[in-house]
Each structure stands twice: as structure tokens, then as C-alpha cells.
Amino acid sequence: MLLERPSDDTLYAALLARDAAYDGYAYVAVRTTGIFCRLTCPARKPKRAHVIFFETTAECLEAGFRPCLRCRPLSTGREPEPAVSALIDLLEQEPERRWGERDLIERGYDPSTVRRQFKRRFGVSFLELARLRRLGQAAETLTAGTSVIDAQLDAGYESGSGFRAAITRLFGAAPKHLRTRDLLKADWIDTPIGPMLAIADRLALHLLEFADRPALPAEIRKIQENTRSAIAIGRCAPIDQIATELDSYFAGQTARFDTRLAAHGTPFQRSVWERLRAMAPGETLSYGALARDLGRPAAIRAIAQANGANQIAIVIPCHRIIGADGSLTGYGGGLWRKRWLLRHENRMNSRASEGGTSHEPDRESPELRQPA
Template identity: 65%
Template structure:
């Protein structure tokens, strides 16, 4: 019988109890620290609203989380294969190293053997894992207030165009395969906080995320799967409207967007996203306050997960939700951006009040 992953509530209880029965079937990603752990990790337990559960190590790394140094979730498998053990130890010692095939050959490894071993245990190659580790470190650079260019270089890209082209390669399709298909169009929009990727059709916006968000490649794949549509580089009138709206927003002119957003997500997630859009610019709210506003006081954790599942940055303003104590909580675009957006909107709100009073 196939193993069906328990609910997040069950997994959180298992995390608190360090229940070994669930070890290896799920991992916890802690949004406040950007670390992922085994459920039996001895470290101090995070708050439930800061927990995202993933089925495997690959999903944790693709979402931009780095492995815990206490429970060492990558090394759990070290006794199963000496090749995997040795390379994981090497990666643990040098997570920022830009590994390549020549490095593996020079160390005496057979490339196909390494690839099969890692794919079998983690669902990704060693080089893919090493690259995701660097991307995770780049995300930390941004979360700590670092520059986008530093994060780009840390992730292994020498140029901004290369940084963006890496994701373009994920959304691009061979011309022969596009004939007769309905397409989503993906393009880059420049903003003061760094480039953003917008994916649209002729009528609505499907995705808007910062280019250096570690989970972006995974989000694009999920969008393609959910929509059953191919994605190609390009623009539609929706892209042009979005660019103009963002220009007005970042210049402080307006926080009104008025763009149609495609109906992805579950019914509950869409309800949460609608509630987020009802929070006025310049104001913030905790998860529990949002739950009360929705009349779902017992669904705080579910609301936090729906908040994290939002794929439309800024327009669906998940950055306006804070921790119960008023602290900044996890934000896919980086906490430094969340802080910037909140302060920017407070200034806009203050300017509007001054204009009305004048």
C-alpha cells in the first residue's frame, strides 16, 4: 500500500514529539530560519505558522531551504551508499563551492554512477543539489539585506542576463512543440527591488514573483502542470498593464491594481487571498487577526499555509501579514523586501492622508 502523507496537523504533532515513525516520510521547512529538518530533530521547535512540510529533500532544497546542521537530513542516507556519503560530506564542508563535472572526474568518480545514486535517493543529481545549496545561500544574502548582484553571483551566475536566462530555460519551449497550442507568456519586469517574472495569458495574471526567489523554478513547473499549458517567452496586453501598475506602485502614486488574476488554488486558498487583498495598503495584520476577519478562528495554520502558497507577489499582499508579536515572518521574496514593501506602503498611506487633510 502506498504511503499517504498525513495532514500538517499530524506532522506538527509528530515534530513536537520527535516521533521516529514519520522520519523520512516528511521534512519540516522553517520559514523563519530558512532551514529544513527531520521530524526527529532535537533543535528547538518552531511555531506552527512557521512550518511548511515537504515530502522529500529535493522539494526542500528547491524551495530554497538549507539543511539543518543538527539533524543533518542529507546525511541520513550516508550509510546506504559510500559514493553518496563521501560527496555529501564534501558538500557539507563546502556548500558555496561551484561544483562541476570536472571536479567529480578529478576526484575519481564515474559521472553516471554518481548521477544514478543521487537520483535514486534524492530525485536530483549531485550537481543539481550543489547548485540549489548555492541558491539557498543567495536567498540568505538577500534576506539579510544583501544586494541582488551579490545573490546572483553567489548562486553561480556571472551576469544578470545569465541569472534570468536560467529560468527562461525552464519556461521556454521548442518552437515545433508550440504549434497550435494556447500559451502562457512569461516576461521580466524591472522594479526597484530587482527583476520580477510575470506569467500571463491574454486575459489574466497567473504568476508574479521576484526572479531570485529560490522556489520560482518549482512554481513554474507546478503552474504548467496545473494549467496544462505551455509557457513561452513573450508579452500580452496584460503584461503591459501590469508593468504600468507596478511603476505607479513603486513610484508611490497608487496602491490600486485592478488586474484580473487567474483562479488558481483551492477554494479555501482563494478565500484567503481575497482577504489579503482587503487589507489596506499601509496596514498589517497577524495570522490570527486574519483568521478572525474571515470567521475561521480555528484555521490559523491553514491560513498561514495558504498565505505561503500565494504566487502573486505584491498584488496579493501576503507581505502585510506579520507574526503574532508583530515581527516579520517568512516571505518568499526575502524579509528585506517585506520590510521595504511595508514601509513603502506606510509612506504612501501617510502621503494620502496629508493630501486629504490639505
């Protein structure tokens, strides 16, 4: 539900209306001009037949479109708006609270502005995020053995059928079945090259992917099937740890990750991932070289498949695999991110070899994100 994209007809209607609720939810590219824009761009609106919609700016760039100079779709700050940070803090303090627009108004917030900011950042409104958080709390109480009716009332649902439908739709199981299942937590982590989704249990990290990765919904379903677990919005120790380690990585301080990883994959896939983790930051290998390192020179295709099956981005650094001719090969997070990460790690190496002490994060201009 969190990852569904509106239909193209809905997005085109939002474009014509300059509906701020969809700003950042998708981007429009105009075939006749070769330019892509935000849906709120003030420029003259193109005809329906001349546009194509993308979910991310990376997809627009990779398709060969240029960013609009009026609405500047690439200029998205890393820091959230003050209202977003403040409301997220309030939500974590009272995850069981039933928030409404009146609560926002009483705290001096404009509901439409809050809705737009949360839609842009998370893909859902604040009130929807609060509802999901409340359902997450209910799922936690169910897995701890609480009765369904008590969990329903704690979540603020007067209707039992409505509560059962909401739980089933969000977690893939009816409330009574959640009482026998483990619970995974999922949360967003901001990075300079886009938000990432982390999923973990109380012991290990199961997934770390860029939120705009096309395969992400399938990966989430696979985790649920393999672990027989429900997923709730929230944080646990491994997510807190990997968020801290990613901050250090993007600040150029260290490329070491100590967060415990869940043991997914076949024995062969895990051997490929272990070799990737043994690589030095900025070091690159081709599929053929990696196959020879593992003593399986004929297993190039299997190694490529293992690389594609990796669902722990950056920590298992599949971005360090390049073509035999030195060119950049496919990357689930987008080739522009792959290039960004390799340049970032090369700069980290340069500072280390020079004995520098600067820990300033890389401030690459948007132009450097565009594919060559």
C-alpha cells in the same frame, strides 16, 4: 532550464578565475570573515572549505553575512545596460532571427561583454535568450495548427530530432502534442527590489513571483500541470498591464491593481486572498486576526498555508501578514523585501495623508534591505 544553478564546484572554479560570465548568477560568502562577494571580486580568494554559495544577495544577508566593500554586491542598478535594452528591442522586432556572434560584432558589440551583461540580468546569454525566443515562436505556430516541419524550419532547426528535443526540454511536451495545448507566456519585470517573473495567458495573470524565490520552479511546474499548458518566453496583454501597474506602485503613485488574475486555489484559499486584497496599503494583520475576520478563528494554520500558496506576490499582498507580537514572519521573497514593501506602503500613506503630490520612487539605501 532557465532556473538551474551551476554546481558549487563550478562556481568555485568561476570564483578562482574571476569568470565574469557568472557575475550575478550566484554570490560567495566566506565563513571566516562573515562577508559575501561577487564571484568577480578582486579580493584574495578563500579556501574551498571556507565558502558557501547563495543565489541571491537576500539569502546572503538573511544568513548574517555582510556585503564586501570592494566589489559592492548590493549595488545593482535598476536600469539595464544600453546594450541590453537595444538588443532586447532588436530581439522583439525579429524574434525568428537566428542570431550569432557575428551579428553582434557587426553592430559594434563585444560578444563577451554582451554575454556577461545578459547572464547577470537574465541568467542566460543573449544568444541563448534568442534561441528560447525562437522556440517560443515555434510553439505559438504549433498551437495555431502549423505542421511540425514548418515550425521546425521557421525556428531555424535543420535537424528534426534536435528541434523535437529542444521543444520537449523547454515546454515539457513533444511538438506534436503542443498542437492541442494552450500556450502561456512568461517574461521578466524589473523592480527596485529585484526582477520578478510573470506568467499569463491572453486573459489573466497566473503567476507573479520574485525570480530568486526558491519555490519558483515548483510553482511553474504546478501551473503547467493545472492548466495543461506549455510556457513560452514572451509577453501578452496581462503581463504588459501588470508591468505598468507595478511601475506605478513602486513610484508611490497607487497600490491599486486591476490586472485580471487566474482562478487558482481552493475556495477557502481564494477567500483568504480576497481578504488580503481588501487590506489598505501598509495595513497589517496577524494570522489570528485574519482568521477571526473570516469567521474561522480555529483556522490559523489553514490561513498560513493559504498565504504560503499565494503565487501572485504584491498584488495579493501576503507581505501584510505579521506575527501576533508584531514581528515580521516568513515571506517567500525574503524578509528584507517584506520590510521594504511595508515601509514603502507606509510612506505612500504618509504622503497621501499630507496631501503631497510627490511621486518620486523610494530610494532606500542597500543598508535598509538588511534584516535586523
